[in-house]
Amino acid sequence: MKDQQIISQMKQRDRNALKEVYKEYKIEFFKFASRYTSDNEVLEDIFQDALIVLYENAQVGKLDQLKSTLKTYLFGTGKFMLFKHFRDSKKEVPTEETYIFDRYEKQVINDVYEDKGMNDYQVKLIANFKKLGNKCREILELFYLKGIKLDEIMAIQGYENKNVVKSQKSRCLKTLKELIMKKDG
The missing domain is CATH 1.10.10.10 (Winged helix-like DNA-binding domain superfamily/Winged helix DNA-binding domain)
Structure with a gap:
């Protein structure tokens, strides 16, 4: 199924499109995200949260002019959520180093969202x-x-x-x- 077709179905609140994305990318996302954590419960939660963000953003039109593939958007969202999860789970006072890392994260996520694929x-x-x-x-x-x-x-x-x-x-x-x-x- 093509990305634009999936986005269109999500805009119409078609949950089958969401199931399709889930089946298509779950295993690949787990492989991708396992370099950050091996906790399958965390990976499952992050993946489902990223799917919800994808679904909600499709419904409000944020994905109408998507410059990357749906997969890239989903994985970028998931990676950003993973970073946020790790940051939030730390009980230490943020340092200057943490703020630099946060700016870097935001740049990475922006790059992922604007990725036009291979030329x-x-x-x-x-x-x-x-x-x-x-x-x-x-x-x-x-x-x-x-x-x-x-x-x-x-x-x-x-x-x-x-x-x-x-x-x-x-x-x-x-x-x-x-x-x-x-x-x-």
């Missing part, structure tokens, strides 16, 4: 990245995504020296760029 270039990048060979994908993932230095990649992939790793990384990157620039890629 065309990012879609092409992912599609063409999958076309690369295993060695190329691994070297680019290690270097760019995990931030591992060339010396460590050399050991991981069994290369004899750093220059070989460096030139292999360059060839892989060049191949990826060429795939992206192809009209059909």
Whole structure:
């Protein structure tokens, strides 16, 4: 079911749309949120609260011009609620550090709500990245995504020296760029 269709059904107080969202995203939300807590009762409460916010915001028209996906909005709301839950459960006096964290949280949640999803270039990048060979994908993932230095990649992939790793990384990157620039890629 498309996001706009679900939002439209929620505006009409169709609880089946809410059930659909619940079934579609519950397991994925639990996986996503489990990096913050392993307490399933807390996760269940947060997920249900986030669903209620989603449902109520749909009914009052706040989601009519949603710039992100429904999933992104729901997960962002849930993450914000998790942070609030942890903050509220602390019995300590707020410090300056806490206020900095709160501003950061608000920025993260705003970024999530305004997320427009992937642009065309990012879609092409992912599609063409999958076309690369295993060695190329691994070297680019290690270097760019995990931030591992060339010396460590050399050991991981069994290369004899750093220059070989460096030139292999360059060839892989060049191949990826060429795939992206192809009209059909």
